[in-house]
Amino acid sequence: MTAAPEDPPPELQVCALVREAVGWDRLVVVVARDVDTRAALRGSDAVLEGYCDLQQTLLQGPSLDAFTWGAPVVVDDLRARLPWPLLSSATPPDLPVRSVAVLPLLVPAGTPTDPADPPVQPDPSDPPGPALGVLTAGRDRVDPFTRAQVSVLTHLAAVVSALLVHRAATGELVAVDVAPNDDLAVAAGMLAEHLGATAGEAKSRLRAHAFTSGRTLNGLARAVLDGEVAVGDVAHPR
Amino acid sequence: MDVENRGTHASSPAQGRSSTADGGDADGLDGLARDLADLARALQSAASPQEVLDRAVTTAVALVPGAEAAGISLVRARRTVTSAAATSLPARRLDELQTELGEGPCLDAVFTHRSTRVDELARETSRWPALAARAGEIGLPSMLCLQLFVDGDTLGALNLLGAEPAAFGDASEQVGLLVAAHAAVAVADARQLAHTHLGLAHRDVIGQAKGILMERHRLSADQAFALLSSVSQDLNRKLHEVAADLAATGELPQRPQPRPQTGPPHRERRTQHPEQR
Numbered sequence: 001m002t003a004a005p006e007d008p009p010p011e012l013q014v015c016a017l018v019r020e021a022v023g024w025d026r027l028v029v030v031v032a033r034d035v036d037t038r039a040a041l042r043g044s045d046a047v048l049e050g051y052c053d054l055q056q057t058l059l060q061g062p063s064l065d066a067f068t069w070g071a072p073v074v075v076d077d078l079r080a081r082l083p084w085p086l087l088s089s090a091t092p093p094d095l096p097v098r099s100v101a102v103l104p105l106l107v108p109a110g111t112p113t114d115p116a117d118p119p120v121q122p123d124p125s126d127p128p129g130p131a132l133g134v135l136t137a138g139r140d141r142v143d144p145f146t147r148a149q150v151s152v153l154t155h156l157a158a159v160v161s162a163l164l165v166h167r168a169a170t171g172e173l174v175a176v177d178v179a180p181n182d183d184l185a186v187a188a189g190m191l192a193e194h195l196g197a198t199a200g201e202a203k204s205r206l207r208a209h210a211f212t213s214g215r216t217l218n219g220l221a222r223a224v225l226d227g228e229v230a231v232g233d234v235a236h237p238r
Numbered sequence: 239m240d241v242e243n244r245g246t247h248a249s250s251p252a253q254g255r256s257s258t259a260d261g262g263d264a265d266g267l268d269g270l271a272r273d274l275a276d277l278a279r280a281l282q283s284a285a286s287p288q289e290v291l292d293r294a295v296t297t298a299v300a301l302v303p304g305a306e307a308a309g310i311s312l313v314r315a316r317r318t319v320t321s322a323a324a325t326s327l328p329a330r331r332l333d334e335l336q337t338e339l340g341e342g343p344c345l346d347a348v349f350t351h352r353s354t355r356v357d358e359l360a361r362e363t364s365r366w367p368a369l370a371a372r373a374g375e376i377g378l379p380s381m382l383c384l385q386l387f388v389d390g391d392t393l394g395a396l397n398l399l400g401a402e403p404a405a406f407g408d409a410s411e412q413v414g415l416l417v418a419a420h421a422a423v424a425v426a427d428a429r430q431l432a433h434t435h436l437g438l439a440h441r442d443v444i445g446q447a448k449g450i451l452m453e454r455h456r457l458s459a460d461q462a463f464a465l466l467s468s469v470s471q472d473l474n475r476k477l478h479e480v481a482a483d484l485a486a487t488g489e490l491p492q493r494p495q496p497r498p499q500t501g502p503p504h505r506e507r508r509t510q511h512p513e514q515r
Contacts, residue, residue: 031434031438032436032438033434033435033439033442037435037438037439037442038438039438039441077480091328098492106425107428107430107431132431132434132435140296163429164434165430165433168430168433168434168436168437169430169433171437172436173434173437174440174441178437178438179439182441182442182444182445182447182448183445185441185442185443185444185445185446185449186445186446186448186449186452186459187444187449188445188449189447189448189449189451189453189485190445190449190450190451190452190453191449191453192446192449192450192485193449193450193453193488194452194453199446199485222367225459231453
């Protein structure tokens with residue numbers, strides 16, 4: 001399944017097929033290697049992508065938990081008392097999203113290595129493997145995702161994962177659908193050069209500056225690349 | 239000839255694990271089932287492809303009757319055998335010898351057979367004469383080689399080595415095939431995950447390298463990318479490799495220079511040495 005450049009990526013086309021059955025207003029698919037090496041698929045919802053950026057900046061939230069623990073995380077109302085105090089306090093009051101379901105994208109289980117082999121059935125009691133990213137569905141009203149809807153989303157996440165690993169193997173995924181978004185890496189490289197530090201240290205500085213200036217990590221990176229924020233100001237905050 | 243090539247598929251747990259050839263009582267079968275379930279969980283929860291491989295070889299030695307050592311070999315282009323994981327030196331030495339001599343079970347038999355049993359390598363003088371002559375360098379005489387995956391000219395194999403001649407019986411082969419089936423799924427998963435993560439990692443390191451060049455030389459993003467691309471072409475190296483070098487050392491890999499006629503080479507340093515970072 002290959003999409004033309006103007007079409008949504010195939011993963012989002014598959015998601016669109018079950019949108020009516022589950023019901024969501026927004027959806028984002030994020031592919032991630034770790035918390036700072038990540039990218040939303042082209043065509044994902046910008047508002048949810050921004051909410052993911054905020055979680056990346058603060059290092060807490062439902063997306064990080066789903067990615068880390070490999071299990072779905074459902075939030076009935078983002079304005080209710082949540083187990084992520086920093087995120088709650090930093091979430092813009094006008095964020096339109098209220099209910100979310102976050103599904104980890106796991107390496108497809110039971111992939112046969114030989115076409116002659118039968119697929120191996122995953123045991124539900126088995127612990128999850130490392131995740132490829134997360135899929136987040138959001139509703140703009142308080143309308144909690146039901147167990148049945150989360151079950152459908154879990155199957156959808158499995159299909160999306162299979163598509164992702166297939167397209168990653170051919171190089172198409174990164175080349176076509178996530179490549180343009182390298183702002184954070186570029187800004188980290190600039191700051192690393194300015195400080196004579198590693199990229200990891202530079203990202204820590206960027207994160208600290210983003211937190212104190214009320215921006216997201218990617219928002220700050222974009223501002224640095226646009227010249228709105230000087231690299232020197234991030235390196236040596238006043 | 240003491241080699242038995244078996245095209246058998248993985249046995250069901252009911253055919254079981256036993257220290258004797260075909261015994262397998264109920265307790266033994268229960269124990270094997272538990273061990274295999276534990277193996278599946280351990281492999282699935284491994285954090286990296288290397289951890290998957292390391293756990294697979296360690297568990298194979300623990301579960302397969304007669305196994306003294308184990309290794310996972312990757313064969314590329316039916317010519318180069320590398321050790322992806324090994325419990326001890328003999329398993330690595332087997333791979334080194336196969337590459338050096340251009341013969342051995344991983345270079346032919348394991349490509350076409352799920353399981354290849356070698357009772358005594360030193361006696362394989364007709365099939366692998368050069369390897370048989372140097373079998374003493376491995377130090378473990380018998381082998382059980384199990385196919386993990388075949389992808390064109392690339393092979394993954396789980397090799398088990400025994401301390402005695404004919405150390406592996408039918409039970410060893412049956413348990414070995416079950417362990418290999420679990421390991422094969424885990425290895426395939428790990429390879430898929432690595433593919434996906436690698437694409438992101440390359441994009442990240444190329445971005446960092448662009449940022450370094452932009453800051454250092456006051457270039458635009460496009461100019462920085464063009465400079466990286468040009469060095470990559472001049473050196474005939476992949477873009478992400480050039481970028482990784484720059485990100486790690488602070489130095490762009492040097493383009494080939496004409497050798498100076500006299501005097502020592504001079505190289506200007508623009509940044510701190512990486513050890514000073």
